Amino acid sequence: MEKIKDKIFSIRSSSDFEALALEVFRFQAKNNNTYSNYINHLGIIPGSIHQLDQIPFLPIEFFKTRKVITGKNVPGKIFTSSGTTGSGTSKHYVTDITWYMESFTRTFQYFYGSPGQYCILALLPSYLEREGSSLIYMMDSLIRISKNPESGFYLDKLDALAEKIILLREQKQKILLFGVSFALLNLAEKYKPDLSGQTVMETGGMKGKREEIIREELHEILNNAFNTKVIHSEYGMTELLSQAYSRGDGIFHTPPWMKVLIRDSYDPLSYIKKGRSGGINVVDLANYNSCSFIETKDLGRLLPDGGFEVSGRFDSSDIRGCNLMVE
Numbered sequence: 001m002e003k004i005k006d007k008i009f010s011i012r013s014s015s016d017f018e019a020l021a022l023e024v025f026r027f028q029a030k031n032n033n034t035y036s037n038y039i040n041h042l043g044i045i046p047g048s049i050h051q052l053d054q055i056p057f058l059p060i061e062f063f064k065t066r067k068v069i070t071g072k073n074v075p076g077k078i079f080t081s082s083g084t085t086g087s088g089t090s091k092h093y094v095t096d097i098t099w100y101m102e103s104f105t106r107t108f109q110y111f112y113g114s115p116g117q118y119c120i121l122a123l124l125p126s127y128l129e130r131e132g133s134s135l136i137y138m139m140d141s142l143i144r145i146s147k148n149p150e151s152g153f154y155l156d157k158l159d160a161l162a163e164k165i166i167l168l169r170e171q172k173q174k175i176l177l178f179g180v181s182f183a184l185l186n187l188a189e190k191y192k193p194d195l196s197g198q199t200v201m202e203t204g205g206m207k208g209k210r211e212e213i214i215r216e217e218l219h220e221i222l223n224n225a226f227n228t229k230v231i232h233s234e235y236g237m238t239e240l241l242s243q244a245y246s247r248g249d250g251i252f253h254t255p256p257w258m259k260v261l262i263r264d265s266y267d268p269l270s271y272i273k274k275g276r277s278g279g280i281n282v283v284d285l286a287n288y289n290s291c292s293f294i295e296t297k298d299l300g301r302l303l304p305d306g307g308f309e310v311s312g313r314f315d316s317s318d319i320r321g322c323n324l325m326v327e
Helices: 002-008 014-031 033-042 097-112 134-146 158-170 181-190 215-226
Strands: 077-080 091-094 119-123 152-154 175-179 199-202 232-235 244-246 258-264 267-271 278-284 293-302 308-313
Touching: 002 014, 014 033, 077 134, 091 097, 097 134, 097 244, 119 134, 119 158, 119 181, 134 152, 152 158, 158 175, 158 181, 175 181, 181 199, 181 215, 199 215, 258 293
Parallel strands: 119 152, 119 175, 175 199, 199 232
Antiparallel strands: 077 091, 232 244, 258 267, 258 278, 278 293, 293 308
């Protein structure tokens, strides 16, 4: 197990990625009952799969009705989605939490460097108010890794957060403010703290607290209030163990062990060219003990530089607050 983990987190090229993706596919197709049954239902023979774009992706809805586990290990942690629309919650059964910890730590370092250089302020009230949030687990770990005594979570005390930002600015401390969209808007409208030169990151979602707006409008409001030039974004979800990040303009990039493909909206087993909009499929090789090939309900497009944009959701799907503004 450690050998395959080391290989996944040491990927350096697209050929390395595809070779490992095929290896992980064969393992999961054999040892994941839910995924195996789905593949059989499609009439696909795993031995006939020889390239990445032939791999079938498991619709994300299965996480609401099935235990998506590879192997026979007992889950040590269960992450759940918010289920804000009342249509049911997803459950991600994690049999080895070290995969998640290594993935989000390495991903953060890949895009932002050591957590130790930041004071991390997490404004995530809707997530703190429930159990089973993978985002809270990640942020709590990053806060502890930062070893900054001023790092921490904020529920609804926006006045204390605004005062903390002023203090940190006086101390010339590097700040990472990470928040859910509605809470960042509340902070922006009420206090307008000066965060020029700092990193502000939204993780999307109004959680039913405010009217949904498109990402561009959200970022414009936040930039004007915080005196920042760009707003960063995180793209992650309960069913995955890896995240993509945008350092501005809503363009996301993935770590080397994660990849996004864009499927045809009308033919889920076919893919479309870069620049055209379709359904987002995610390969997350860190999800080795669950399923690494997830067909999401998000819409987006690939860009020439290898990044991707998220533009909306399929009309028939529920809106879950994992970094998405509906247009």
